[in-house]
Structures are given as structure tokens and as C-alpha cells.
Amino acid sequence: MRLRGIFRILGLLICLFSATLLPPAVVAVIYEDGGGMAFMLAFAVSILLGFVVWYPNRHQTTDLKVRDGFLLTVLFWTVLGMVGFMPLWFAEELPLSVTDAVFESFSGLTTTGATVIQGIEHLPHSILFYRQQLQWLGGMGIIVLAVAILPMLGIGGMQLYRTEIPGPLKDAKLTPRIADTAKHLWYIYVALTAACAIAYKLAGMSWFDAIGHSFSTIAVGGFSTYDASMGYFDSSTINTICVVFLLLSSMNFAVHYASLTGRTARSYWNDPEVRAFLLIQLALVLIVFATVLLHNIFSDVGTAFNQAMFQAVSISTTAGFATTNFSAWPLFLPILLVFASFIGGCASSTAGGLKVVRVLLLFRQGVRELNRLVHPAGVYTVKLGQRILAPRVVEAVWGFFAAYALVFVVIMLGLLATGMDDLTAFSATAACLNNLGPGLGDVAANYSDIPDTAKWLLVIAMLFGRLEVFTILVLLTPTFWRS
Amino acid sequence: MRLRGIFRILGLLICLFSATLLPPAVVAVIYEDGGGMAFMLAFAVSILLGFVVWYPNRHQTTDLKVRDGFLLTVLFWTVLGMVGFMPLWFAEELPLSVTDAVFESFSGLTTTGATVIQGIEHLPHSILFYRQQLQWLGGMGIIVLAVAILPMLGIGGMQLYRTEIPGPLKDAKLTPRIADTAKHLWYIYVALTAACAIAYKLAGMSWFDAIGHSFSTIAVGGFSTYDASMGYFDSSTINTICVVFLLLSSMNFAVHYASLTGRTARSYWNDPEVRAFLLIQLALVLIVFATVLLHNIFSDVGTAFNQAMFQAVSISTTAGFATTNFSAWPLFLPILLVFASFIGGCASSTAGGLKVVRVLLLFRQGVRELNRLVHPAGVYTVKLGQRILAPRVVEAVWGFFAAYALVFVVIMLGLLATGMDDLTAFSATAACLNNLGPGLGDVAANYSDIPDTAKWLLVIAMLFGRLEVFTILVLLTPTFWRS
Numbered sequence: 007m008r009l010r011g012i013f014r015i016l017g018l019l020i021c022l023f024s025a026t027l028l029p030p031a032v033v034a035v036i037y038e039d040g041g042g043m044a045f046m047l048a049f050a051v052s053i054l055l056g057f058v059v060w061y062p063n064r065h066q067t068t069d070l071k072v073r074d075g076f077l078l079t080v081l082f083w084t085v086l087g088m089v090g091f092m093p094l095w096f097a098e099e100l101p102l103s104v105t106d107a108v109f110e111s112f113s114g115l116t117t118t119g120a121t122v123i124q125g126i127e128h129l130p131h132s133i134l135f136y137r138q139q140l141q142w143l144g145g146m147g148i149i150v151l152a153v154a155i156l157p158m159l160g161i162g163g164m165q166l167y168r169t170e171i172p173g174p175l176k177d178a179k180l181t182p183r184i185a186d187t188a189k190h191l192w193y194i195y196v197a198l199t200a201a202c203a204i205a206y207k208l209a210g211m212s213w214f215d216a217i218g219h220s221f222s223t224i225a226v227g228g229f230s231t232y233d234a235s236m237g238y239f240d241s242s243t244i245n246t247i248c249v250v251f252l253l254l255s256s257m258n259f260a261v262h263y264a265s266l267t268g269r270t271a272r273s274y275w276n277d278p279e280v281r282a283f284l285l286i287q288l289a290l291v292l293i294v295f296a297t298v299l300l301h302n303i304f305s306d307v308g309t310a311f312n313q314a315m316f317q318a319v320s321i322s323t324t325a326g327f328a329t330t331n332f333s334a335w336p337l338f339l340p341i342l343l344v345f346a347s348f349i350g351g352c353a354s355s356t357a358g359g360l361k362v363v364r365v366l367l368l369f370r371q372g373v374r375e376l377n378r379l380v381h382p383a384g385v386y387t388v389k390l391g392q393r394i395l396a397p398r399v400v401e402a403v404w405g406f407f408a409a410y411a412l413v414f415v416v417i418m419l420g421l422l423a424t425g426m427d428d429l430t431a432f433s434a435t436a437a438c439l440n441n442l443g444p445g446l447g448d449v450a451a452n453y454s455d456i457p458d459t460a461k462w463l464l465v466i467a468m469l470f471g472r473l474e475v476f477t478i479l480v481l482l483t484p485t486f487w488r489s
Numbered sequence: 490m491r492l493r494g495i496f497r498i499l500g501l502l503i504c505l506f507s508a509t510l511l512p513p514a515v516v517a518v519i520y521e522d523g524g525g526m527a528f529m530l531a532f533a534v535s536i537l538l539g540f541v542v543w544y545p546n547r548h549q550t551t552d553l554k555v556r557d558g559f560l561l562t563v564l565f566w567t568v569l570g571m572v573g574f575m576p577l578w579f580a581e582e583l584p585l586s587v588t589d590a591v592f593e594s595f596s597g598l599t600t601t602g603a604t605v606i607q608g609i610e611h612l613p614h615s616i617l618f619y620r621q622q623l624q625w626l627g628g629m630g631i632i633v634l635a636v637a638i639l640p641m642l643g644i645g646g647m648q649l650y651r652t653e654i655p656g657p658l659k660d661a662k663l664t665p666r667i668a669d670t671a672k673h674l675w676y677i678y679v680a681l682t683a684a685c686a687i688a689y690k691l692a693g694m695s696w697f698d699a700i701g702h703s704f705s706t707i708a709v710g711g712f713s714t715y716d717a718s719m720g721y722f723d724s725s726t727i728n729t730i731c732v733v734f735l736l737l738s739s740m741n742f743a744v745h746y747a748s749l750t751g752r753t754a755r756s757y758w759n760d761p762e763v764r765a766f767l768l769i770q771l772a773l774v775l776i777v778f779a780t781v782l783l784h785n786i787f788s789d790v791g792t793a794f795n796q797a798m799f800q801a802v803s804i805s806t807t808a809g810f811a812t813t814n815f816s817a818w819p820l821f822l823p824i825l826l827v828f829a830s831f832i833g834g835c836a837s838s839t840a841g842g843l844k845v846v847r848v849l850l851l852f853r854q855g856v857r858e859l860n861r862l863v864h865p866a867g868v869y870t871v872k873l874g875q876r877i878l879a880p881r882v883v884e885a886v887w888g889f890f891a892a893y894a895l896v897f898v899v900i901m902l903g904l905l906a907t908g909m910d911d912l913t914a915f916s917a918t919a920a921c922l923n924n925l926g927p928g929l930g931d932v933a934a935n936y937s938d939i940p941d942t943a944k945w946l947l948v949i950a951m952l953f954g955r956l957e958v959f960t961i962l963v964l965l966t967p968t969f970w971r972s
């Protein structure tokens with residue numbers, strides 16, 4: 007382990023992150039909301055912290071190995087969550103406990119979007135902006151993670167797209183090609199955000215709300231500047247804009263890039279994951295629409311369709327925006343959509359869940375097993391598009407599935423042990439592990455009323471989900487620390 | 490497909506099964522409970538049905554192929570459940586609807602042990618005996634299934650014990666060696682039942698109760714002749730006897746056979762699955778004991794231990810006997826044990842669940858993935874005991890896991906769609922798919938109050954669980970019916 011080399015980079019990253027505490031301070035000045043001090047103080051502390059971590063290790067420029075990458079990635083997200091909690095805790099207008107501030111910070115950064123705050127609209131503009139910005143930065147982090155970091159570590163859906171032998175990249179340095187790709191995906195990310203903000207503004211939001219909600223939409227985050235979330239605007243146009251941008255943000259950003267460089271929209275339909283994703287979304291919207299019609303939940307068909315579409319897409323892509331008291335719909339629907347959030351969005355998107363490509367592979371592998379039972383002598387392969395996948399890739403996906411299930415069970419049992427009821431425990435675990443946000447039962451509106459122990463468990467769940475489980479699990483193996 | 494050859498065997502099996510309707514008739518005569526007519530009528534109908542199915546096809550003696558085996562196995566259990574429902578429906582003392590009688594019959598035969606009957610102790614002895622006998626016969630059926638049928642079809646935990654290339658047995662005929670093994674396992678089954686009955690009698694049960702409960706204990710079934718189940722006897726000795734025989738019945742019967750022929754108890758500890766099973770049971774007993782102590786559920790430590798041990802073993806081995814209102818314990822415990830029932834007992838036992846050997850393999854494969862991430866160039870194998878498992882065996886287990894999860898989600902959503910609450914839907918699905926029996930919420934005591942649609946869905950769940958999911962899923966693939 008090159009601990010000092012890890013600290014050098016960590017210190018630099020903290021300094022970089024501290025710069026993101028300045029825009030909210032600017033917002034405080036613009037709106038004269040008196041919330042600037044908390045951000046200036048947090049900025050000072052975090053740049054000092056970054057410096058203290060970086061300075062003694064500034065000459066440790068030896069290349070890091072794959073193993074160091076695991077530790078750095080986990081430390082990076084953990085430390086950022088701890089740094090990001092500061093302004094929320096410092097802010098006098100927001101009397102949060104340490105636990106609540108940490109929960110809110112991690113929920114923002116991991117783009118989970120679960121909140122412990124009630125009366126959000128009464129907060130200063132600077133804090134509102136900061137929460138939305140946390141999600142947007144988290145989304146940026148996820149794209150780098152998915153495109154550059156996780157493939158280096160041998161984890162993540164992107165490895166399925168590589169033609170070489172699976173496993174970590176041979177060259178453990180961030181190659182120029184990957185850095186270049188990440189940069190282009192960021193351009194797309196920023197462009198999508200701008201388009202989304204303009205669309206929201208044209209549909210009637212203020213600039214402040216439009217920008218804030220575009221941040222949390224493109225990050226598939228789900229934070230809002232109102233308790234009622236998107237429901238505050240009560241606009242089917244805004245709902246539709248949100249759905250369109252959520253679908254775009256839940257697609258593989260590399261496919262966006264391919265379609266832009268190739269100037270053809272066919273890339274979308276040619277990609278087996280995006281195709282499966284769109285078909286799953288379509289099926290969910292139709293099921294939810296049919297069920298709300300059957301139960302006469304809305305008075306007119308148009309509203310029913312708009313609400314069904316919005317809720318189906320918002321929950322299943324793991325955004326978690328709300329328009330209506332969705333958790334009071336017949337229980338079949340909320341639980342169907344929570345189950346759907348386990349599938350989530352595409353790999354290399356800002357959405358959470360297991361990712362469509364993995365579920366697609368598991369399904370194809372299941373079909374292969376059935377075919378093998380009927381024709382034991384037959385040779386069946388698992389394909390993704392035109393490519394036959396190596397057994398080791400398929401094994402890695404299975405391992406991921408089992409690890410996800412194990413983490414789910416352990417955290418849900420932990421929540422039950424705090425005295426939580428089963429619907430709350432189930433949905434909270436799913437909502438945080440899948441980086442979805444709102445749950446059902448006691449956490450349908452927000453997470454303020456659950457025990458502190460439960461909140462810490464859920465912070466761990468968010469990290470497990472966002473870091474694709476394995477990144478953290480690896481740190482818990484003896485093999486990792488040996489030699 | 491050799492449909493007529495399948496019908497020939499099916500007819501013979503129905504005739505054979507009809508003979509099992511006579512012992513309850515004898516019980517009716519002994520206890521003069523007036524319940525004999527229902528059984529004589531059911532006997533007449535079923536032997537006639539068997540004859541009608543067999544007679545036109547009696548010359549179809551060509552060997553069946555693997556593919557026919559799938560259909561025959563599923564038809565066999567389905568038809569037996571439909572035949573077995575007759576006496577329950579005919580009996581005047583038991584006013585059951587068709588749905589309820591079918592549910593009770595399948596629940597008995599699949600050794601699930603979920604009941605729709607309230608006031609069980611008021612039923613005629615003949616019906617009580619019949620219910621217990623259904624479970625016992627089901628247990629016998631499971632042993633043949635596990636030892637002889639499923640390995641032929643290429644499904645099931647036993648294939649993990651074979652040194653050859655996995656997949657169906659080359660020779661699709663029931664080889665003399667396998668028939669011989671099955672016979673020996675039946676001897677063990679009968680001997681265990683006798684020992685269990687004698688132990689129950691010595692501990693204070695009547696002969697009728699002792700035999701009846703030995704039937705459902707060795708089958709890991711969970712039916713009782715009292716509404717209060719084992720709690721009726723209120724005896725820590727009886728609880729302990731039940732635990733001992735449940736543990737024995739949940740071990741691989743092939744290991745019993747090996748230890749008997751080798752005259753050494755070391756076979757048990759040498760078997761990796763049995764060892765893992767015993768360690769899991771020990772851990773569960775200790776967790777449950779510690780938690781009931783912490784919550785002061787029982788006044789003295791001795792009772793607390795006895796109850797904790799009984800409940801932990803009864804639920805996690807998928808027996809489902811009750812002594813106390815366990816579903817009212819802190820929710821952490823009931824849900825922990827329901828999760829544990831997904832592991833269940835060993836392969837080739839009468840217990841349900843995914844089976845310990847599969848969970849053990851998934852765990853080892855998960856550890857291998859983690860090791861591979863740390864040392865990408867390392868070669869890691871998945872072992873069971875001293876044997877390295879072929880990738881295809883591991884793949885088959887993953888497929889099983891995913892198929893199990895898929896069936897679980899679909900059936901649970903189906904139950905929710907009937908308007909069931911989430912705890913009931915979750916636990917009922919788990920209890921029926923794992924062949925456990927009692928659930929939580931509305932199905933903690935019995936299944937009488939749930940909608941008919943839900944009961945049918947749960948009958949399907951029981952069959953999926955008992956036939957190891959794949960046997961039924963294969964019938965749903967186009968490949969199976971093609972050519």
C-alpha cells in the first residue's frame with residue numbers, strides 16, 4: 007500500500023472540492039440570505055484540511071497500483087461526504103445534528119436524494135443551491151468513476167464493453183484516451199444540464215429553481231428546493247421535461263458520445279443496454295398507467311398518464327422526484343417500482359441500481375441454463391450485442407448480484423434491529439442502496455424520524471451502492487491487506 | 490415428446506398413490522370418527538383415474554428421454570396434489586372450498602405445511618392422520634426426486650457431489666445403482682421416523698400424536714394435529730426432540746448413509762455442506778437467544794434458550810412448527826429467520842430453501858471474485874471439500890439463484906396485486922417458495938383469510954420451490970417444446 011501517495015492525491019482532491027463551497031457563498035451574497043458565513047468557514051476548514059493532508063506527502067509521486075486505487079476511491083467519497091457536511095452543520099438557519107448533516111451530505115453526493123430536512127422551502131437560497139450542487143458534483147464524480155476509475159479496478163459495467171480480456175486495465179495509469187473520454191462525457195453532462203435548465207425555465211420555473219432542478223435531474227439525484235418536490239409546480243409540462251431528461255441521463259453517456267460523434271441516433275437503438283432500458287421503462291409506464299386507471303386514482307385520463315409516466319420513470323431510474331403521494335397508491339405499485347429501482351439505469355450513467363446491462367446478462371445467462379437443461383450437449387453462449395462474453399465476465403456479474411443481495415439483507419436486518427417496521431426497513435435499504443432516495447412507510451416523505459443508528463447504516467448503504475459494492479467489499483478481505 | 494409413455498407411468502403412479510388413501514380409512518375405523526367414506530370415495534376415484542390414464546397407454550414402454558422427465562416430474566406432483574385434495578374436499582366434517590382443499594393438499598405434499606384450517610384439533614382422526622401422512626409421503630417423494638430424478642434432469646444440489654462432468658446423467662434410465670441408493674435412503678427415512686415417534690411417545694405424546702408429528706418432523710413439513718402446533722404440548726423435552734430430528738432430517742441423507750455404512754460419525758463433519766449447515770444453525774440459535782434475552786421475552790433463561798433454539802431451528806430448516814407467538818417477537822427476529830429459511834437445509838434432505846450447498850458455493854464464488862480483484866493475475870478455484878468445481882456447475886448455481894429471485898419477485902408482486910399488505914406478501918411468498926409454511930402478518934397463524942387468487946399463486950410457489958424452480962421453468966421455454 008502506498009499510503010502517502012494516496013494521501014497526496016486525496017489532499018489535492020479535497021483542495022479542489024473546497025472550491026465548490028464558493029458558489030453557494032456567491033448565491034448567499036446575491037440573495038442576501040445571510041447564509042454565506044457557513045460556506046466561507048467550511049471553505050477555510052476544508053482547504054486547510056486538504057493542505058495538511060497533501061503537504062507532507064507532496065513529493066510522493068510514484069504511480070499508484072490497482073490496490074491503492076480501491077482505497078483511494080473509498081477514501082475519496084468518504085472524505086468528501088465528511089467535508090461536504092460542514093456547511094450544512096455550520097448553517098445557523100438549519101439546526102441539524104451531526105448525524106443528520108452527514109446523512110444529507112452523503113445523500114447529496116451519492117445522488118441518492120434522501121433528505122432529513124422538513125420545510126426545505128424556508129431555507130436560505132445558498133443552502134438550497136448547495137444541496138442541488140452536491141448532487142450535480144456527485145453525478146460528475148460518478149461519470150469519472152464509471153468511465154475511468156472502476157474499469158481500472160476491474161469493477162463495473164463498463165468492462166462488459168471492452169473487447170479485451172476482462173479484468174483491470176493493464177496500464178494502471180489514467181491513460182490519455184480515458185481522460186479524454188471522461189472530458190467529453192463531462193461536456194455532454196454540462197450540455198444536458200444547460201438544456202434541462204432552459205427547458206424548465208421556459209416551462210415556468212424561476213431561474214433559481216430551473217438551475218437547481220436541472221442539477222438534480224441530470225445527476226438522477228432527486229433533491230428539490232421544495233418539500234413537495236416536483237409536485238410543487240403542478241405542471242404536466244415540467245413533469246414531461248423531467249421524464250425526458252431523466253431518461254437521457256439514465257442512458258450510457260458513452261452512447262450519447264457515440265451518437266454525437268457519429269451524428270446518428272441509431273447508436274441508441276443499436277446498444278443492447280439502452281434498448282433494454284427503454285423497453286423496461288415503457289413496460290413500467292404502461293403497467294403503472296393501467297393500474298392507476300383501474301383504481302380510479304385520477305379523475306381524467308390525461309393526468310393519470312402524466313402522473314403514471316412521471317412516477318414510473320422517476321422511481322425506476324432511481325431519481326426519486328415526487329409529484330403526488332405516490333406511497334399511498336395501491337401497494338403493488340410502490341413495491342413494483344422499488345423492485346424496478348434495483349434494475350436502475352444504464353452503466354456509465356448517473357442512475358443507480360444494479361444497472362440494466364447486468365440484469366440483461368443475468369437474464370440471458372438464466373435462459374442459457376434452461377436451454378442447457380433441454381439440450382445438455384448444446385453449446386450456448388451469452389452475448390451482448392454481437393459480442394460473446396467470456397465466462398469470467400459473467401461470473402463477475404453473478405458475484406456482483408450476490409454481493410448486492412448480501413449487503414441488502416445485512417443492512418435491512420440492521421434497520422429492523424433498530425426497531426423499524428418492515429416496509430420502512432425494506433424500502434429504506436432499497437432506496438439508499440440503489441441511490442433512489444425516497445422510500446415507503448416512515449421514509450416516504452423524508453428520513454427525519456428514523457433512529458440515528460439507522461441513518462448511519464443508510465449512509466453506508468448509499469456508499470455501497472454508489473461504489474458498486476465490490477470497491478468497498480474488497481477492503482474487507484484479508485487478501486487486500488496482506489503483503 | 491413421448492406423451493403416451495409419460496401417461497403410462499403417470500397412470501401407474503396415481504394407482505400407487507391411491508393405495509395411500511386406505512390407511513386414513515383404517516384410522517377412521519379404529520377411532521370410529523365417521524370420516525372413512527371420504528377416503529373410500531377418493532380411493533375409488535383416484536384408482537379409476539389412474540387406470541383410465543394408464544390403460545390406453547399400457548404398451549408404451551419405450552424409454553423416456555430427459556425431456557420427458559421434466560414433464561413427467563411436474564405432471565406427477567401436480568396431479569398428485571389434485572388427487573390428494575379429494576378426501577379433504579369430500580369430508581363433510583371439513584367444509585373447505587375447492588381452493589382451500591387444493592391449497593392444503595399441495596401444502597402437505599410439498600412439505601410446506603401452510604394450512605387454511607382453523608380448529609384443527611376438532612377434525613376427525615382420519616383427516617388429521619391423512620394430513621400428516623401427506624407430508625410424510627411428500628418427504629419420501631422429495632428423496633427420490635433429489636437422489637434419482639433431478640440428477641437425471643441435470644438439476645439439483647446432488648450434481649455438485651458428482652465427479653463427472655456436470656449435466657444430466659448420460660444414461661437416462663434409472664440405473665440400478667441409483668435405485669439401490671434411493672431404497673437405502675428410504676430405510677433411513679423410515680428408521681428416523683420410527684425413532685422420532687418413539688421419542689415423542691416417551692416424552693409424553695399419545696401414540697397418535699407421536700406418529701403424526703414424527704411424520705411431519707422427518708419430512709420437515711410442519712403440519713400438526715393442533716392449532717397451537719408443538720406449543721400445545723408445552724414441553725421443553727418435546728421441543729428438544731423435535732430440534733434434534735429436524736437437524737437430522739435437514740442433513741443430506743446420503744451423508745447419513747455414508748456414516749452408517751462406514752460406521753463413523755466423522756462423515757458428518759467431513760461433509761462441507763453439513764458442517765456449514767450446523768455452523769449456520771448454531772449462529773442462528775445464539776443470535777435468537779441473545780435477542781430474546783435482551784428483550785426480556787421470557788421470564789427464565791432456560792425457557793428462553795429452549796424457545797430460541799426451537800424457533801430458530803424450526804423456521805430456518807423450513808419446518809415451520811410453532812411453540813409461541815413467534816411472529817410477535819421483535820420484527821428483526823422473524824425476518825432474520827425468514828431470510829435464513831432461504832438457505833434452508835442440505836441438498837438431498839427433506840428441507841426446503843435454496844439449500845446450504847448452493848449458498849456455500851455462492852459465498853465462495855463471491856470471495857473468489859474479491860480475490861481476483863485484488864490479484865487479477867491470480868488463479869482462484871471454487872472448491873467443495875477437496876474437489877474443484879467446474880465453471881459450468883458454478884454457473885448453474887448462479888442461474889438457480891437468479892431464477893429463484895425472479896420467481897420470488899413475480900409471486901410477491903402478484904400477491905400485492907390482490908391487495909395484500911407487504912409483510913404478509915413478503916413472508917407468504919418466502920414461506921411457500923422455501924416450503925417453510927407459516928409466514929408473518931396475516932399468515933402468521935394460518936392462510937385462511939387471504940384471497941383465493943393469492944392461494945393459487947402460493948400453490949404455484951410451493952411447486953416451484955419443491956421442484957427446484959428449473960424443472961418448471963424449463964417447461965416455459967420455447968426450446969423445450971420445439972422439435
Ligand SMILES: [K+]
Binds near residue numbers: 119326
Ligand atoms: K436518486
Ligand SMILES: [K+]
Binds near residue numbers: 601808924
Ligand atoms: K415446512
